[in-house]
Amino acid sequence: MNHLDYVVFDFETANGSRxxxxxxxxxxxxxxxxxxxxxQLINPEEDFYPSNIRVHGIYPEDVWDAPNWLEAYPSIISFIGDLPVAAHFATFDVNVFRATTEKYGLPLPENSYFCSCVLSQKILPLRSHKLNLVADYFGISFEHHHALEDAEVAADIVRELANIQRADSIAALVDSIGYQFGQINGSNFVKQKKTRSR
Incomplete structure (x- = not known):
């Protein structure tokens, strides 16, 4: 991870389940x-809630012929490769990734992950760090709650934050706010443990 190489992802869900x-x-x-x-549209093989449809505009009939997670998973894993991944409010998206992968009995990838929302909270002087507000701060316009556009904007935000921190790698960016990578298949994205000086 010697360069700004990373993948940002975003999910929309059919209901309140991860x-x-x-x-x-x-x-x-x-x-x-x-x-x-x-x-990728995904057939969640679960019911759609009207409240979720109002957010993202995806209806059950839109995903009838779409692959389920089991079928979509190989191309997603291939796209990510071994790069660190991120999401804006990663707690949600990483938990969706974990829970859905486990639902289908698939192996979790070993990629490290970080959160663009936490980065912005530590770096930018904003009262709220919702994706649309951070995008506004950087003058980025987009269609909120479309998974690809949300991911694209969050990816732009990561680059902008790296520029502010003068970080030439994702590892340096994460380290600059005193955090350590989480792991998709294990630990969460948290503050670095302080080591006692002797």
């Missing part, structure tokens, strides 16, 4: 520049 993704958007950055993107 096992109900109905779409995922992923954006890959290499050397601080956008490299590629992936958008």
């Amino acid at each position: 096992t109900s993704p109905c779409s995922i958007g992923l954006v890959k950055y290499i050397d601080g520049q956008k490299d590629s993107e992936l958008y």
Whole structure:
């Protein structure tokens, strides 16, 4: 991780369950520049709540012919590769990733992850660090609650925050706020443990 190489992802869900993704958007950055993107509708094989539909506009009929997570998983894992991944408010998206992967009995990847929302909280002087408000701060316009657009904006935000911190790698950016990477298959994104000086 010697460069600004990372993948940002975002889920929309069919209901309040963490096992109900109905779409995922992923954006890959290499050397601080956008490299590629992936958008996939997903059949969650669960009921849709009207409240969720109002947020993202995805209806059950939109995903009838879409792959379920078991079928979509290989292409998603291939896209991510071994890069660190991020999401804006990663607690939600990482838990969706974990819960849905476990639902289908699939192995969790070993990728490290970090949170663009936490980064912005530590770096930017804003009262709220919701995705749309951080985007406004950087003059980025987008269609909120579309998984690919949300991922793309969060990826842009990561790059902007790295520029502010003068971080030439994701590891340096995470370290600059005193945090340590989480692991998709294990630990969470938390503050670094302080070591006692002798």
